[in-house]
Amino acid sequence: MPRQSRAEFPPPAFITDSSSLAALCARLAAEPFITIDTEFIRERTYWPELCIVQLGGRDEIAVIDAQAEGIDLAPLGALLANADVVKVFHAARQDVEIFLLMFGATPTPIFDTQIAAMVAGFGDQVGYDALVSALTGAQIDKSHRFSDWSARPLSASQLSYAAADVTHLRIVYEKLLERLSRDNRADWVQEEMAALTDPGLYRADPEAMWLRLKLRPNSRRQAGLLRAIAAWREREAQRLNIPRGRLLKDEAIPEIAALAPENAETLARARGVTRGFAEGKSGASLLTAIGEAKVLPEADLPETLMRADRDGPKPSPALVALLRVLLAAKSEEHGVAPRMLASSDDLDRLATEDAPAVPATKGWRWRMFGEDAMALREGRIALAAKGKRVRLVPLPEVDAAVGRDPATPEEPAQPLG
Numbered sequence: 001m002p003r004q005s006r007a008e009f010p011p012p013a014f015i016t017d018s019s020s021l022a023a024l025c026a027r028l029a030a031e032p033f034i035t036i037d038t039e040f041i042r043e044r045t046y047w048p049e050l051c052i053v054q055l056g057g058r059d060e061i062a063v064i065d066a067q068a069e070g071i072d073l074a075p076l077g078a079l080l081a082n083a084d085v086v087k088v089f090h091a092a093r094q095d096v097e098i099f100l101l102m103f104g105a106t107p108t109p110i111f112d113t114q115i116a117a118m119v120a121g122f123g124d125q126v127g128y129d130a131l132v133s134a135l136t137g138a139q140i141d142k143s144h145r146f147s148d149w150s151a152r153p154l155s156a157s158q159l160s161y162a163a164a165d166v167t168h169l170r171i172v173y174e175k176l177l178e179r180l181s182r183d184n185r186a187d188w189v190q191e192e193m194a195a196l197t198d199p200g201l202y203r204a205d206p207e208a209m210w211l212r213l214k215l216r217p218n219s220r221r222q223a224g225l226l227r228a229i230a231a232w233r234e235r236e237a238q239r240l241n242i243p244r245g246r247l248l249k250d251e252a253i254p255e256i257a258a259l260a261p262e263n264a265e266t267l268a269r270a271r272g273v274t275r276g277f278a279e280g281k282s283g284a285s286l287l288t289a290i291g292e293a294k295v296l297p298e299a300d301l302p303e304t305l306m307r308a309d310r311d312g313p314k315p316s317p318a319l320v321a322l323l324r325v326l327l328a329a330k331s332e333e334h335g336v337a338p339r340m341l342a343s344s345d346d347l348d349r350l351a352t353e354d355a356p357a358v359p360a361t362k363g364w365r366w367r368m369f370g371e372d373a374m375a376l377r378e379g380r381i382a383l384a385a386k387g388k389r390v391r392l393v394p395l396p397e398v399d400a401a402v403g404r405d406p407a408t409p410e411e412p413a414q415p416l417g
Helices: 018-028 074-081 093-103 113-119 128-136 156-182 186-196 206-213 220-240 252-259 275-279 281-294 305-311 317-334 344-352 363-377 395-401
Strands: 013-015 033-041 049-056 061-065 086-089 110-112 381-386 389-394
Touching (some): 013 018, 018 061, 018 074, 033 093, 033 156, 049 156, 086 156, 110 186, 113 128, 128 156, 156 186, 206 220, 206 252, 220 252, 220 281, 275 281, 317 344, 317 381, 317 389, 363 381, 389 395
Parallel strands (some): 013 061, 086 110
Antiparallel strands (some): 049 061, 381 389
């Protein structure tokens, strides 16, 4: 069957009842792949509030009203779990998180066109609009980007806007598959897709939330207080289903830790903490968490980040800068987004550790970047400019370039004075 253009698709169906949804999912279960997107709101809640789900099949597009009264979304959960149907997303993480919360499992198998595009030479975290334009020539209507998708009724133009997110995605997916197959990179993408289906990726550890604040406590006891306050905030925000920043702003956490309050009066002195909060149920539970942190044994307290920085190896800024140039050169040479090869933390570890356990030391990343990164660090190669490009130069060539026989040892330096 010839591929349909966007104009040849019928108007999207708007699904608001359980029987229509079950029939739709049964039809889509027979297809090799479907495209998926969601619209949700999260400004007022901790957990995302799903509003609509867009599904694209070979011959039909549907917009599912996830908030329709009495609708049973179980057939959608079964479709997402169907191992015979590839679920195609663009920038999948938030969508996958929603489905994990709703159905208790991540969709599988999945394909993220944003990740695939980074491997296929479209740059770092390319947006959906830009990718659609590059691969299909279509332009995305942006007029409803900031719609309140929880408001009803939805207009015809809103439904058309939502449907476009999965209509163009079918062609994007097929074209990316062609490129990946042509360049023998399909297996590379599969490694990334497998990581996206790990439920642990979407479950924040409350005990680790303090690390995101990047504070520098002066003692392990203070670090323990910071950890306890940040962990309390995460759990309380989840319980109340409100954004963590609305419950307690980031800048209030170190102030509360410094005060180490034992009562509501002292807690209320912290910037951003109202007396009503301090004297209420949330304030009382926060004081309990602080009290428990104060009496933790020393062995149960976290290391301070200052101590970890002091005790750990410090990467040479110059060496990290060289590795960053190599990363940019390899990205340019192979048409792969730099962050697909190595992160900033990876570069620090490559610069300091003899056997860094980072993705760049394995598989295709090792062949494309990691092997040369280690050779650069060990002095076996150098970087040089040739024309408008950066090239790798074995060190004997460097020695020859400065007029020295690589087999001849350097003369000892002459003493000064």
